[in-house]
Amino acid sequence: xxxxxxxxxxxxxxxxxxxxxxxxxxxxxxxxxxxxxxxxxxxxxxxxxxxxxxxxxxxxxxxxxxxxxxxxxxxxxxxxxxxxxxxxxxxxxxxxxxxxxxxxxxxxxxxxxxxxxxxxxxxxxxxxxxxxxxxxxxxxxxxxxxxxxxxxxxxxxxxxxxxxxxxxxxxxxxxxxxxxxxxxxxxxxxxxxxxxxxxxxxxxxxxxxxxxxxxxxxxxxxxxxxxxxxxxxxxxxxxxxxxxxxxxxxxxxxxxxxxxxxxxxxxxxxxxxxxxxxxxxxxxxxxxxxxxxxxxxxxxxxxxxxxxxxxxxxxxxxxxxxxxxxxxxxx
Amino acid sequence: xxxxxxxxxxxxxxxxxxxxxxxxxxxxxxxxxxxxxxxxxxxxxxxxxxxxxxxxxxxxxxxxxxxxxxxxxxxxxxxxxxxxxxxxxxxxxxxxxxxxxxxxxxxxxxxxxxxxxxxxxxxxxxxxxxxxxxxxxxxxxxxxxxxxxxxxxxxxxxxxxxxxxxxxxxxxxxxxxxxxxxxxxxxxxxxxxxxxxxxxxxxxxxxxxxxxxxxxxxxxxxxxxxxxxxxxxxxxxxxxxxxxxxxxxxxxxxxxxxxxxxxxxxxxxxxxxxxxxxxxxxxxxxxxxxxxxxxxxxxxxxxxxxxx
Amino acid sequence: xxxxxxxxxxxxxxxxxxxxxxxxxxxxxxxxxxxxxxxxxxxxxxxxxxxxxxxxxxxxxxxxxxxxxxxxxxxxxxxxxxxxxxxxxxxxxxxxxxxxxxxxxxxxxxxxxxxxxxxxxxxxxxxxxxxxxxxxxxxxxxxxxxxxxxxxxxxxxxxxxxxxxxxxxxxxxxxxxxxxxxxxxxxxxxxxxxxxxxxxxxxxxxxxxxxxxxxxxxxxxxxxxxxxxxxxxxxxxxxxxxxxxxxxxxxxxxxxxxxxxxxxxxxxxxxxxxxxxxxxxxxxxxxxxxxxxxxxxxxxxxxxxxxxxxxxxxxxxxxxxxxxxx
Numbered sequence: 001x002x003x004x005x006x007x008x009x010x011x012x013x014x015x016x017x018x019x020x021x022x023x024x025x026x027x028x029x030x031x032x033x034x035x036x037x038x039x040x041x042x043x044x045x046x047x048x049x050x051x052x053x054x055x056x057x058x059x060x061x062x063x064x065x066x067x068x069x070x071x072x073x074x075x076x077x078x079x080x081x082x083x084x085x086x087x088x089x090x091x092x093x094x095x096x097x098x099x100x101x102x103x104x105x106x107x108x109x110x111x112x113x114x115x116x117x118x119x120x121x122x123x124x125x126x127x128x129x130x131x132x133x134x135x136x137x138x139x140x141x142x143x144x145x146x147x148x149x150x151x152x153x154x155x156x157x158x159x160x161x162x163x164x165x166x167x168x169x170x171x172x173x174x175x176x177x178x179x180x181x182x183x184x185x186x187x188x189x190x191x192x193x194x195x196x197x198x199x200x201x202x203x204x205x206x207x208x209x210x211x212x213x214x215x216x217x218x219x220x221x222x223x224x225x226x227x228x229x230x231x232x233x234x235x236x237x238x239x240x241x242x243x244x245x246x247x248x249x250x251x252x253x254x255x256x257x258x259x260x261x262x263x264x265x266x267x268x269x270x271x272x273x274x275x276x277x278x279x280x281x282x283x284x285x286x287x288x289x290x291x292x293x294x295x296x297x298x299x300x301x302x303x304x305x306x307x308x309x310x311x312x313x314x315x316x317x318x319x320x321x322x323x324x325x326x327x328x329x330x331x
Numbered sequence: 332x333x334x335x336x337x338x339x340x341x342x343x344x345x346x347x348x349x350x351x352x353x354x355x356x357x358x359x360x361x362x363x364x365x366x367x368x369x370x371x372x373x374x375x376x377x378x379x380x381x382x383x384x385x386x387x388x389x390x391x392x393x394x395x396x397x398x399x400x401x402x403x404x405x406x407x408x409x410x411x412x413x414x415x416x417x418x419x420x421x422x423x424x425x426x427x428x429x430x431x432x433x434x435x436x437x438x439x440x441x442x443x444x445x446x447x448x449x450x451x452x453x454x455x456x457x458x459x460x461x462x463x464x465x466x467x468x469x470x471x472x473x474x475x476x477x478x479x480x481x482x483x484x485x486x487x488x489x490x491x492x493x494x495x496x497x498x499x500x501x502x503x504x505x506x507x508x509x510x511x512x513x514x515x516x517x518x519x520x521x522x523x524x525x526x527x528x529x530x531x532x533x534x535x536x537x538x539x540x541x542x543x544x545x546x547x548x549x550x551x552x553x554x555x556x557x558x559x560x561x562x563x564x565x566x567x568x569x570x571x572x573x574x575x576x577x578x579x580x581x582x583x584x585x586x587x588x589x590x591x592x593x594x595x596x597x598x599x600x601x602x603x604x605x606x607x608x609x610x611x612x613x614x615x616x617x618x619x620x621x622x623x624x625x626x627x628x629x630x631x632x633x634x635x636x637x638x639x
Numbered sequence: 640x641x642x643x644x645x646x647x648x649x650x651x652x653x654x655x656x657x658x659x660x661x662x663x664x665x666x667x668x669x670x671x672x673x674x675x676x677x678x679x680x681x682x683x684x685x686x687x688x689x690x691x692x693x694x695x696x697x698x699x700x701x702x703x704x705x706x707x708x709x710x711x712x713x714x715x716x717x718x719x720x721x722x723x724x725x726x727x728x729x730x731x732x733x734x735x736x737x738x739x740x741x742x743x744x745x746x747x748x749x750x751x752x753x754x755x756x757x758x759x760x761x762x763x764x765x766x767x768x769x770x771x772x773x774x775x776x777x778x779x780x781x782x783x784x785x786x787x788x789x790x791x792x793x794x795x796x797x798x799x800x801x802x803x804x805x806x807x808x809x810x811x812x813x814x815x816x817x818x819x820x821x822x823x824x825x826x827x828x829x830x831x832x833x834x835x836x837x838x839x840x841x842x843x844x845x846x847x848x849x850x851x852x853x854x855x856x857x858x859x860x861x862x863x864x865x866x867x868x869x870x871x872x873x874x875x876x877x878x879x880x881x882x883x884x885x886x887x888x889x890x891x892x893x894x895x896x897x898x899x900x901x902x903x904x905x906x907x908x909x910x911x912x913x914x915x916x917x918x919x920x921x922x923x924x925x926x927x928x929x930x931x932x933x934x935x936x937x938x939x940x941x942x943x944x945x946x947x948x949x950x951x952x953x954x955x956x957x958x959x960x961x962x963x964x965x
Contacts, residue, residue, distance in 0.1 A: 066864055100866030107864075112857035117879050117954070126875075127865040178865065365772070478654060481891075481943060483898035486935065493920045493928060570781055574902055577783045578917055593784055597906075601802065605791050612784030619779040627775065 015185045015218040016042040016065070016103075021078035023057075023064045032289045034060040034073065036242040037315070039323075040235075042186055042218035047209065049233030049250070050222045051265070055286050057242040058222045062188045065220075066105055067095040083185060101131040104179035106189040110171035114163035120174060121159035127181050146177040151207060169200035176204070180211065187212070188220045193228065205232050226265050230254055235321065238262045241287060241297035244315070248322040258318075258329040260302045296326075304328045359632045369624025376618045380437040387430035388415065392585070403599065406606050420606040422595060428606060432614045435589040438582065439615070442499065443569035446506035451561055453507065454514025459550070461515065462522030473519065476512035484509040484571055492580045502581055506568050517560045521553040555633040562626040566619050573615055589615045644948055651944045658936045662929060663706050710933065716926030720919070725930035729912055733934070734814045735805055736911030739903065740896045742818060742827055743834035748889065751839045755846020756873065762851060770843060777840030782899060786833045786906035793829060800829055803908035830907040834900055838892055845888055849881035856880075883954050890946030894939045 023035035035057045042048050050058040063069050065080055067087070080087050082102060087095060107113040115123060121143060128139040140159070147155035150173040163171060172192055179187050189208065193201040209232060212219045223229050229236055230250055237247040238259065246259040257263045264282035266272060273279050284301035296302070296309045308327045315325050361367055379386070406420040406428075419428035457476075461469040479487065491505040575581035576590030584591065589611045596607025709715070715725045758770040794802035806823030808815035817823030853859065854877065862872045901913030908914070912931060919927040 068860065068863060096866050096868070098866070099864055105861075105864040107857060107861055109857065113861035115858040115862070115876050115880070117883070118876070126867060126871065130865060130867050130871070175861075478657070481894075482936075482939060483895040485901065486898045489901070489916070489920070490928075490932060566779070573781055574783060578902065578905060579921065580917075590781075590783075593781075593787065597787065600787060600790060601795060603795060605795075608784070608787050609791070612781060612787065615781050615784065616779060619781070620776065623775050623779050 013044045014041050015044055015083060016220075017079070017081040018061075018065065019079040019081070021061065021064060021080065022076040023060055023069055023073060024076045025073040027072050030290045032073075033242050033292065034289065035064055038078075038237075038239075038242075038244050039315070040237050040244065040247060041321075042220060043235075044218055045213055045216050046234040047212055047219045047221055047232060049229035049236045050220060050239060051224065051226055051229050051236060052239035053224055053286050055241075055289065056239040058239050059190050061239075062105060062190050062220065062222055065186075065188060066099055066103055067092075068099075097131065100127055100184075101182045102184050103186045103188065104182070104184040106172075106175050106179050106187065106192045108191040109195045110168065110175045110192075111163065111195075113175060114171060116163055118162075119159070120161055120163065124159070124174075124178055124181065127178050131182055142181060143177070146181050147174070149180065149211070150174075150177045151203075152177070168196050169204065172196060172200075172204060173207075176208065176211075180215070183215065184217055186218045186220065188222070190222045191224070194223070194225075201228075208232070227269055227271070238265070241289060241292065243297065243312075243325060244323065245298070245325045246323065252322060258324050259298075259326045260304050260328075260330055261298050263330045264301075304330065356632065360628055363628045363631075365624050366628030369621045369628070372617055372621035373625060376436060376621060377440065379433055380440040383433040383437045387427075387433045388418075389427040389430045391426040391430045391434055403604055403607070405604070406610075419610045422592070422607045423599065428592075428610055431587070431592055432589070432611050435587060435592050435611060436614055436618065438586050438588045439569050439572060439590075439618070442502060442506070442572050442582070442588065443565050446503045446510065446568050446572075447561055447565045449503070450507045450510035450564070451514050451557070454511040454516075455518050455553075455557070457511070458515040458518025459522055459553070462519045469519075472515065476515050479509075479512045480516070484567070485574060488571060488575055489578075489580065492575065497580070497583050499582060499586060502572060502575065505575075506571060509571065510564055510568065513560055513564060514557065517556050518553045521556050525552045559626060559630045559633055562622060562629055566622040566626070569615070569622075570619060643951060647944055647947050651940045655937060655940050658940075659707065659710065659933060660703065662932050662936070663703055715930040715933065718919075718924050718927045720922055720924045720927075725926040726934075728915065728927055729930045729934050732910060732912040732915050734816065735909060736897060736900050736904070736913055738816055738818060739827070739830055739834060739900050739909060739911060740893065742831035743896055743900075744838065744889065744893055746831055746835040747838040747842055750835075751842030752846050752885070755843040756850055756878075758843060759847040759850025760854065760873070762847070771847065774840040774843040774847075777843070778837050780836060782833060782837060783902050783906055785836060786829070786903060789829045789833055790906070801826055802829075805910055830903050830909050833906070834896060834903045837899065838896060841892065842885070842889075845885060846881065849884060850877060853877045853880050883950070887946055887950050890942060890949065894942050897935070897938065 018041075019039045021035055021038045022033065025032040025034055038057070038061055040048060050061060052058045060069070060073075064075055069075060075088055078088065082098065087098060090098075114120075121140065124143040124146070125136060125139045128134065128142055129136070132139075143159060144155045147158060152158055152170065152173055158166075158170075158174075163174075166174065172195075175192070179189075192208075193204050196204065205228065208219070208221075211217075221229065221233055233250050235248070236250050236253045237244045238253070238261065239245065240261050246253065246257070246262045253262060254266070257266055261282070264280075267280040268282060270279060282301055287297055287300065294310070294312060296305075296312050299305045299309045302309070306328050313325050313327045315323055317323055360370075384390070402421055402423050402425040404417055404421045406418060407416055409416050417427050417429070419432070421427055422431065457472050461472040487509050488505040491508060492501060495501040495504065572581055572588060573590035573593070576588045577594045579594065581590055582588045587595075592611040593608045593615075596604070596609075596611075599605075599607055717723065718725050718728055721728060754770050758767045758774075761767040762771075790802045793800045804826055806817045806826035807820040808817045808823060809819050810816075811819065818827055859872060859876060862876045863869075867876075898913075900909075900911060901916060903909065904911045904913040905917055912934075915927065916931045918924075919931070
């Protein structure tokens with residue numbers, strides 16, 4: 001099997017660098033800035049968490065990296081560098097060669113993402129054959145290995161089955177296995193445990209973390225659940241209304257959240273609240289992305305809003321890897 | 332081949348202004364230019380059908396007005412008696428094709444609409460009954476409807492006409508028989524959905540009389556899908572009648588519909604006198620297309636699943 | 640699966656019996672049956688003889704029983720016009736009709752599904768819209784009129800294709816078929832196209848609707864995320880999903896195509912069972928009408944049954960049905 005030349009496992013390195021990414025949707029009702037000036041880095045063997053409410057642009061960031069943004073949306077500007085190469089400059093065919101190969105994605109609901117009328121082996125083998133000119137048997141061998149790796153016993157039986165014959169947790173493991181087939185540099189996981197039982201969730205999270213360390217891949221874990229992220233990720237980017245409002249390591253963000261929104265998110269996690277007292281909440285609702293205007297998007301809901309918030313704040317680098325977009329932070 | 336997909340628009344639409352229902356309906360309908368064209372064509376056709384006796388240059392069934400010397404004239408030739416041009420030529424009896432088409436459209440529309448209305452009434456009644464009473468009534472009615480729907484309309488109609496003979500009333504009977512099941516099925520599905528809703532339960536608990544429940548509650552909610560089906564069915568009925576007339580089993584010669592006109596001209600086709608069959612067909616086609624265009628748009632508007 | 644098939648078979652037989660009763664009622668019971676069954680030129684003595692011979696003075700149910708048992712043995716009376724067993728006439732003409740119907744169906748599928756796919760993948764482009772507009776035209780066109788226009792253009796004006804009749808036939812598995820000869824194909828082309836037109840439009844619309852729905856599904860996005868070529872995504876993932884409902888519709892429409900062939904056969908003087916039916920109706924040859932109806936009904940019920948079974952075979956979710964997830 002052919003392998004791409006890349007830095008040896010264990011050596012530090014930036015696998016993916018996103019700079020100033022903007023993905024806009026040009027609809028009849030107006031322009032939706034789904035992803036607005038997003039920048040972050042994914043390092044080898046480290047997990048980056050993208051946290052935000054629905055509509056914050058986190059999933060769309062993932063799709064943009066994969067090149068799966070459909071009209072009326074498109075990447076307007078920005079740089080996405082995979083191992084140094086800016087992939088936004090590539091044509092569709094070249095980008096397709098990276099998808100499922102050097103960058104892989106795991107989706108939220110495995111019942112919907114696996115094709116119900118095709119067998120598992122068909123759907124796995126095609127992922128291999130799309131990128132490597134190997135024999136079907138060699139591809140099958142790889143599939144078997146991938147399935148064992150994600151903890152699925154008797155892979156031969158499983159391969160000949162159809163998706164609906166599996167439980168939710170099992171299906172998600174298959175989806176993870178498919179993502180791992182071609183040993184990608186970057187794996188983007190879009191809320192893969194949201195649709196699963198809590199117990200299964202725990203298992204999947206553990207295994208994903210383990211695999212990431214073992215293979216040396218970089219991972220982006222997208223979630224709305226700060227609790228999950230805090231247990232799983234190494235670095236965090238908090239997104240709101242298409243922008244990253246704060247980023248840093250998980251330890252930094254948890255101990256010293258600076259953006260009022262991050263603070264609000266942390267406070268609303270039930271385990272951080274005192275029993276018997278009302279749960280803390282962030283008042284109001286996410287604004288419609290059509291009506292953002294020039295002010296800070298969080299202004300309406302922010303307890304610390306001041307006059308200067310009428311102009312959307314720029315991103316400030318506080319220290320290495322620590323970024324903040326706020327003129328009146330908490331700490 | 333790229334398969335990039337247009338994602339459905341997600342942003343919140345501006346709040347719908349409060350407008351009378353029919354206004355909103357008309358506005359939504361007008362969104363499709365094709366549908367408007369169809370509507371315009373339909374209006375023309377209906378007007379022709381209604382005013383045929385007055386706008387036709389000649390009454391094609393009044394033998395006194397026909398001159399067999401003028402038979403089989405191509406379009407544009409002048410009449411030897413009146414000197415006025417036959418715009419679409421004449422057939423083998425000297426009948427002006429244009430007039431024949433006008434009268435033919437009239438008959439076709441009358442038969443099509445009448446049979447649709449009757450079938451609708453029957454289907455509506457049976458469908459509501461099946462939905463409301465459920466149980467055996469439902470099973471029997473739907474069984475019959477299903478069996479009938481599994482056979483093509485033309486076959487059933489042919490057999491009925493073979494047994495019953497010719498005549499306008501017999502054709503209408505055949506068309507009604509073929510169509511009622513569509514309405515019954517549509518109404519029943521819609522009514523079943525409604526029946527399960529809570530307000531019907533409430534009405535029953537309040538001991539409102541059955542007819543009242545059915546008429547005032549179940550009925551209005553079955554109307555949208557019914558309208559769509561009815562519109563399409565008018566087109567089907569017209570097409571079916573034309574086909575049957577073409578085969579010689581439909582309307583009698585005394586009331587020639589478009590189908591009969593076309594079949595009359597068939598024998599002259601090979602000798603190049605195409606206009607006798609061709610133009611009636613164009614008129615029929617225009618009518619059907621118009622109805623289908625309108626029906627398509629109606630279906631899109633009234634389909635709740637397509638509403639975003 | 641087997642239980643399902645047997646149950647459907649039972650239902651089909653039941654429907655067959657019911658239909659045969661209806662046909663019996665329709666033809667033998669309405670009006671004076673003797674008028675219907677005996678040659679209209681017979682005199683009173685012959686009528687009396689025929690009445691007794693045909694058992695028309697017996698109670699209705701007994702007559703029906705006799706009718707059924709005769710039918711089961713293939714005896715459906717003799718044609719007045721040709722004086723041969725009606726069933727034989729029908730069976731002789733059936734291959735021609737079936738050939739026409741299949742040719743039309745093949746045409747409709749070969750043209751309709753690809754066009755529908757294109758229209759579904761690019762719904763708002765000019766080609767997508769043109770295809771849709773074309774499909775509306777397609778099922779609005781009166782079949783018989785289109786046939787006339789085809790003859791006008793291809794036979795009268797251009798002189799390329801013969802306007803009527805069936806071409807040379809060769810024997811295939813004991814049945815005469817004409818599509819294997821060049822002359823046969825020339826004769827088959829226009830009638831098949833004429834017949835296919837309506838179904839073609841239907842298929843285009845159906846394929847388009849299914850494709851539009853399918854492309855929005857998550858599994859398509861996932862397939863693209865795997866880096867699969869667009870050809871594979873559409874050709875395997877999308878196609879396999881939309882084929883299931885389409886195959887069902889095709890199966891059901893096959894019966895309707897056989898019925899509509901009646902019109903096409905009349906226009907193109909295609910010597911099939913449809914033309915036979917029309918001629919028989921016009922000549923009051925009732926036994927042939929009865930025979931035709933029964934044969935057609937049987938074919939229909941058989942098609943419905945096969946389609947039901949086929950559907951359960953194609954959709955693995957239905958087939959594996961009760962297998963629970965662990």
